[in-house]
Amino acid sequence: METIIVKEEAPIGWIILNRPDKLNAINLKMIDEIWNILRQMENNEKIKVIIFTGNGKAFSAGADISQFKELDPVKAWDFATKGRKLTDYIENYPKPTVAMINGYALGGGLEIALSCDIRIASRNAELGFPEINLGIYPGFGGTQRLVRLVGKGRALELIMLGDRIKADDAEKIGLVNRVVEPLSLEKETKDLAFKLADKPQVALRLIKTVVNHGMDVPISVGLTMESLGWSIAFATEDEKKRVEEFLSKRSK
Numbered sequence: 001m002e003t004i005i006v007k008e009e010a011p012i013g014w015i016i017l018n019r020p021d022k023l024n025a026i027n028l029k030m031i032d033e034i035w036n037i038l039r040q041m042e043n044n045e046k047i048k049v050i051i052f053t054g055n056g057k058a059f060s061a062g063a064d065i066s067q068f069k070e071l072d073p074v075k076a077w078d079f080a081t082k083g084r085k086l087t088d089y090i091e092n093y094p095k096p097t098v099a100m101i102n103g104y105a106l107g108g109g110l111e112i113a114l115s116c117d118i119r120i121a122s123r124n125a126e127l128g129f130p131e132i133n134l135g136i137y138p139g140f141g142g143t144q145r146l147v148r149l150v151g152k153g154r155a156l157e158l159i160m161l162g163d164r165i166k167a168d169d170a171e172k173i174g175l176v177n178r179v180v181e182p183l184s185l186e187k188e189t190k191d192l193a194f195k196l197a198d199k200p201q202v203a204l205r206l207i208k209t210v211v212n213h214g215m216d217v218p219i220s221v222g223l224t225m226e227s228l229g230w231s232i233a234f235a236t237e238d239e240k241k242r243v244e245e246f247l248s249k250r251s252k
């Protein structure tokens, strides 16, 4: 791997963006490498949770701007499509995903974090969509995911002004789930990952499917999806075992 570090620390699969001298700017190679390792981790039963983070002082400062000079509209479309397919894949990944935001999470970097299920940020992290200052706007799914997470007013402010915000402010608007001190970032993120890894995996997958796809359809359809997924959970060993355990403790 040229652009990422991959660590298997079961039940955690780490994907560490690794171009620290370029603040982990995302090029086509990185997109391909993340995609390929995610495919492998899908089939690795020992890995139950994926953590994304960055090597050095950034999570990622976004798409690699040095590639932009070569982009005409057709190549830009291809680049955006690759980035967007990656973030779609992460959002709908069959295992839980966590973004451990260790520093700058900007542009495409923030778009990767937004596609994860949960975001934990270091107090010194800065987040934003500075694309407007380059005459463009977020192209890896950011316009759509940000508005769903923080609401239209705040999303438009962030995307139209391009200002970076501090982790504490990101937490206040719901852009990150939790802010922790830099020295506790890894421990807190791992604790969360272990907690997720202990939960029933099929139910987690059903939750992601119902929540993610439920947001794209009328509520009546979303509610029906919820009932269908809920029913499927009753076919799992986890449900049988856990309900049995609960009931047997109480009947003693």
Ligand SMILES: CC(C)(COP(=O)(O)OP(=O)(O)OC[C@H]1O[C@@H](n2cnc3c(N)ncnc32)[C@H](O)[C@@H]1OP(=O)(O)O)[C@@H](O)C(=O)NCCC(=O)NCCSC(=O)CCO
Pocket (backbone or CB within 6 Å): 021, 022, 023, 025, 026, 061, 062, 063, 064, 065, 066, 104, 106, 107, 108, 109, 111, 130, 131, 134, 137, 138, 139, 140, 142
């Ligand atoms: C993140 C910033 C504010 C950090 O500034 P600073 O600490 O001063 O560090 P720099 O010297 O600027 O950066 C170090 C090194 O990294 C290179 N780099 C940083 N970001 C990128 C990038 N996005 N693409 C390519 N290269 C990048 C920078 O050129 C330096 O390399 P040298 O070889 O030493 O020159 C600051 O770096 C910043 O504002 N970065 C750009 C953030 C941005 O605009 N992101 C959006 C990109 S477009 C996008 O993501 C589209 C998808 O929606």
